[in-house]
Amino acid sequence: MMSKTMIAVLLASSVLGSAGAAYAEDVTLNIESWRNDDLPIWNEKLIPAFEKSHPGIKLKFNPSAPTEYDAALGAKLDANSAGDIITCRPFDKSLALFQKGQLASLNDLPGIDKFSPVAKSAWETDDGKTTFCVPVASVIHGFIYNKEAFDKLGLKVPQTEDEFFAVLDAIKKDGTYIPMAMGTKDLWEAATMGYQNIGPNYWKGEEGRKALIAGKEKLTDPEWVDPFKTLARWKDYLGDGFEAQSYPDSQNMFTLGRAAIYPAGSWEISGFNTQAQFKMGAFPPPVKKAGDTCYISDHTDLGIGMNAKSAHPKEAKAFLEWVASPEFAEIYANALPGFFSLNSTPVKMTDPLAQEFVSWRDKCKSTIRSTYQILSRGTPNLENETWVESANVINGTDTPEQAGEKLQKGLDSWYKPAK
Template sequence: MPAIKRGLVLATAACALTLNATAQTLTIESWRVDDKDLWEDVLIPAFNEHNPDIEVRFKPTSPTEYDSSINARLQAGTAGDLITCRPFDVSLNLYKQGHLEALNGLWGLDHYQDFAKRAWSTDDGQTAFCLPMASVIHGFFYNKDIFEELDLEVPATREDFFGVLETVKQDSSYTPLALGTNDQWESNQIVFTNIGANHWNGEEGRMALLNGEAKFTDPAFVDAWEDMARWGDYMGRGYEAQTYGDSQNLFALGRAAIYPTGSWDIAYFNDQALSDFGAFKPPVAEEGDTCYISDHTDIGIGINKHSENTEAAKAFLNWVASPEFADLFTNKVTGFFSLSNHDVDVQDPVAAEMISWRQECESTIRLNAQVMNRGTPNMEQELWVVSSQVLNGTLSPEAAAEKIQSGFAQWYEPQSE
């Protein structure tokens, strides 16, 4: 029996729990408003083929309102049975407050690597409180028509990358890089933690910061900002006032050669881009170097500890851990990749390119996603500010490193010496 088919049989058997004769209803809380039709028309019907007696409702809340809304409903006892989980501290706090069920012993967790489970486990790694669902991968999109017109090769090294940018700047009227700093968040989440992983060796560097064995003032981190300081020459006129939406439009209209991004943007450009586009991973220092990608654990799903339908909810989570769900979610929510270890035949060519990097490179997560945002000053907000200032040319890489290190050392004991 083929492996995929055998996995489906096992998943079906595991999901078909003996439940009460009376049909049970599960409500899924989520911030993924855009996925409502997918859940109702594809995912839930697929689950019901194995569990016809469990009715499932998908109840999304606007992403900007989700965190406060789900907190309020959990405290009031009105939240749904299944809680879509943000990574790390947001969901960890829900677990510590007694709102999420511990999932230790759930067989579906066996289908995930430790790095995937880390985003929804206690700091000691002993208790899982959400099942990993999907990640997003960071990299670059490029306009294939512009590259062909200017006879450009997809860059593999940093020297190649800046060579391409210089050629676009000198030999055409196109903007080399579709990126602005008005919204600031892209400067950290799309740029610094994207290209930086190749500087600090992914998880090795991230864990060294957490263990107090490295500092942001070390060359590995300063050098990432040094690279960014060179980008301003290629980001186009008035980029300081350019929003995320402006950058999307610039690339979609075929006016920019390269767009630093995450896989979540694939679906947008599939609909909006006027030219064919491809993807390339963050450049390494030298040809043949080990590559690192930000394969960021983005979405998990857990069980409301006060749900009256816990067994049905476990059946649903076990189905989420199945090969069937991995295939459906990865191919229907383009750019969001199942975190399970099942092989998936990814149909979208750009998504297939990006997920193939998992086989070539070491995966890491956004640098400050775990632990580092817990103190004051908040590192996420600080990284937005300093990284955008480095891109703007108003703050040196060394000053950016000093600023972040100083704030980190104020509250994090391993960094206090």
């Protein structure tokens, strides 16, 4: 018969044994995201690469529909049922989550120092002291063109605005192609691929954007009105009926070979690669005159952070440290050409069009869209108003000066720059 001591020893060892077994079980981190298109990339490339170097941690990618993500994530976070890892929208939506205590500070995360101030600007507090998501990807603006059309017409890629309009005139005169594929029906296209594409060369990128936030510049100043003047000149090159042309119409017009130039965001690369039957090239927004510093909209689009109430903070931080690594950057940027790594370590990309876009970072200064940080928190919303005015200017229903006045008046009605 077993003694009481013996039973106690056996019980203790079995409890310790089971505790040891529980400890040895894999921890699963759940990832919240709106990028449901990325599910195969996570399952086939990113997750296997991470799990291979991090035994004991498993990842599960759980995307929602993009239009439902913000509301669904907010409800889950409020109910303490959200995943450990949160894919972060840029600027105010993620800042609000951090201010509610739902995203953790990542100031002490190894590798977070590998990102530039512009890269971190979308996921930090207004004072710049706390970063709460690892910057992952940006999209770059410029122009995609039909190389075969350019070769056929003997055209060179324009460097300056005068050269740009000379190219458009030559395409128009020849008559084979519509010079430029863009419509104004959906409004945002005119602002995002028009005003925010060419504007940074006028307001000098971050310098102008920050001066606007500080109240030192106004939207009625020449550097903010002049891009509208250039945009007004686009009207003659957009083809008949551009006012009724939607964003998908513009995409089709270009990929079917009917237009020679497409004012673009780099997110088009994957789709255009599969749809266009001709060789494509890209060029950055032309500068006003030769020798000017060039600026590009290199717009922060996606970050990844940690649920402040995660039951596995240690493992979540190990994952985020990997997200901040060059290994993650290389896999992600090549799996999604046109979504560029924000990591300071250069990423070698295999897609030639993506490589062309990202090469502009070496010669131009990067900035983000002027309306995205702080200036669209009130009503009227400056981002949405800029859509309307960009379309109005191209359509000829507002002058560039009227557009600047309307935008500044709307901003003045609610925004008081910090003194």
